[in-house]
Amino acid sequence: MPHSFFQDTSAVGDRSPIYQFGLLHIGFWTFVSIISFFSLTLWYGPYDWFHILHIFLQAFIGLGFTVFLYWVFMYIWDKPFVHRASIGLLMVLLVAFVWTLARIGLFMWVTEAGSKWSEFGGWHFASVFIFLCWSGLFHGMRYNDLLQTEHRIMLKAEAETREEQIKRMRAQSIARDAQIKMLRYQLNPHFLCNTLNAINSLIEVNESEKAQGMTVQLSRFLRHSLDNNPDTKITLENEVNALNLYLEIEKTRFGDRLSLDFQIEQDAKLATVPSLLLQPIIENSMKHAIAQNESGGTISLYAKVENNRLIMQLSDTGSGSKVAHSKVASTKGRGVGLRNTNDRLKALYEQDFSISIDILPSGGLKTTIELPCEYHNSDNSISNQVRRLSST
Amino acid sequence: MNKLRTVIVDDEPLALKLLRAKLGKLASIEIVGECKNGREAIAATLDLAPDIIFLDIQMPGLNGFDVVKGLQSDI
Numbered sequence: 001m002p003h004s005f006f007q008d009t010s011a012v013g014d015r016s017p018i019y020q021f022g023l024l025h026i027g028f029w030t031f032v033s034i035i036s037f038f039s040l041t042l043w044y045g046p047y048d049w050f051h052i053l054h055i056f057l058q059a060f061i062g063l064g065f066t067v068f069l070y071w072v073f074m075y076i077w078d079k080p081f082v083h084r085a086s087i088g089l090l091m092v093l094l095v096a097f098v099w100t101l102a103r104i105g106l107f108m109w110v111t112e113a114g115s116k117w118s119e120f121g122g123w124h125f126a127s128v129f130i131f132l133c134w135s136g137l138f139h140g141m142r143y144n145d146l147l148q149t150e151h152r153i154m155l156k157a158e159a160e161t162r163e164e165q166i167k168r169m170r171a172q173s174i175a176r177d178a179q180i181k182m183l184r185y186q187l188n189p190h191f192l193c194n195t196l197n198a199i200n201s202l203i204e205v206n207e208s209e210k211a212q213g214m215t216v217q218l219s220r221f222l223r224h225s226l227d228n229n230p231d232t233k234i235t236l237e238n239e240v241n242a243l244n245l246y247l248e249i250e251k252t253r254f255g256d257r258l259s260l261d262f263q264i265e266q267d268a269k270l271a272t273v274p275s276l277l278l279q280p281i282i283e284n285s286m287k288h289a290i291a292q293n294e295s296g297g298t299i300s301l302y303a304k305v306e307n308n309r310l311i312m313q314l315s316d317t318g319s320g321s322k323v324a325h326s327k328v329a330s331t332k333g334r335g336v337g338l339r340n341t342n343d344r345l346k347a348l349y350e351q352d353f354s355i356s357i358d359i360l361p362s363g364g365l366k367t368t369i370e371l372p373c374e375y376h377n378s379d380n381s382i383s384n385q386v387r388r389l390s391s392t
Numbered sequence: 393m394n395k396l397r398t399v400i401v402d403d404e405p406l407a408l409k410l411l412r413a414k415l416g417k418l419a420s421i422e423i424v425g426e427c428k429n430g431r432e433a434i435a436a437t438l439d440l441a442p443d444i445i446f447l448d449i450q451m452p453g454l455n456g457f458d459v460v461k462g463l464q465s466d467i
Binding site: 198202205206252253254257294319320 | 407
């Protein structure tokens with residue numbers, strides 16, 4: 001397809017056609033005219049308006065020829081070199097010949113001088129060089145622009161690759177961090193140590209049944225942690241069962257200082273949550289509220305489904321001795337746990353979740369987590385249950 | 393032989409129970425008081441004037457060090 005001068009914006013780099021036209025045609029012909037004026041007109045004769053008019057007119061015609069040459073060069077641009085060189089040279093010679101005819105005729109007409117046809121060779125010689133010059137300018141500009149564009153593309157690709165690499169490295173490090181944190185959560189050495197001490201105490205005071213019960217609870221809790229990867233989702237019901245294992249163990253240690261208030265709506269029970277999502281938050285409550293309060297306290301969990309969102313509220317009754325006045329004071333020591341939970345939810349739900357903390361009048365802390373309500377595609381799913389119910 | 397009058401202090405009931413069982417086996421010890429927190433410990437110490445106090449350090453409210461400080465200023 002032939003290239004149209006004004007439409008082909010991609011022809012020479014990404015410079016505008018007006019810029020190309022200006023430099024390649026108008027600029028060139030202005031330059032030729034000035035040289036012509038100073039070297040020929042002024043040199044050979046007195047100051048003459050007809051000569052200036054002739055220079056202007058021949059440049060105007062020449063401009064038409066270079067526009068034509070541009071079109072030809074663009075047309076043969078993608079052809080093999082020999083093809084381009086021969087056609088290009090032929091066109092330059094042809095255009096130079098026609099232009100020479102035109103400007104000699106024009107000169108004789110404008111200046112009313114006698115026949116100049118005998119000087120054709122000299123005029124033609126100059127013409128050939130002028131159009132060769134223009135061809136040189138065209139190719140110089142075009143190759144320069146191609147080179148610049150190529151360079152720009154290369155730099156851009158390089159920057160993109162680097163950015164991609166940084167992104168990948170960051171993602172990998174986040175994933176690794178999360179994994180390490182999760183492993184810590186799955187098997188908190190502090191919790192394990194306390195529990196084993198408690199079991200030892202129970203054996204010591206001859207409460208072997210309680211010791212046995214606690215051992216079984218610990219074993220089941222550890223089994224649950226091992227069976228579920230940090231990125232697997234389990235039903236909230238299962239999550240609460242695991243929490244209960246953990247809390248029963250803590251209850252043995254804290255006795256009546258720990259009370260629980262769990263209210264989970266039926267449809268929320270079947271919704272899925274990341275495994276052991278709530279355990280670190282409850283562990284925080286144990287550490288910062290129940291264990292710090294002489295008279296103990298209550299850990300509450302309310303869960304419901306609203307507008308296809310699973311809403312979970314976890315709260316404690318605070319440390320009692322000092323009522324926290326600010327979020328900073330109240331979340332002191334819990335920041336890492338909350339940040340981990342936030343990171344983990346971000347990895348699993350991207351932006352489609354929310355986690356917020358509030359201070360209760362009691363000085364306790366309330367953590368609210370909102371997730372998209374998802375169900376397992378198993379027999380446990382609501383739709384299957386409804387189907388089963390309606391079919392019977 | 394006079395038994396050593398002892399007060400035991402721990403916020404965890406199970407730990408208290410363990411301490412009671414361990415000390416109970418010793419013939420020279422008589423447990424005269426059991427406390428669940430620092431305030432109770434100070435009150436029991438002033439009230440009972442025991443020979444020995446087994447004091448947990450990590451407790452809610454007044455911890456073990458607070459109890460010692462409180463007793464020093466009271467004596």
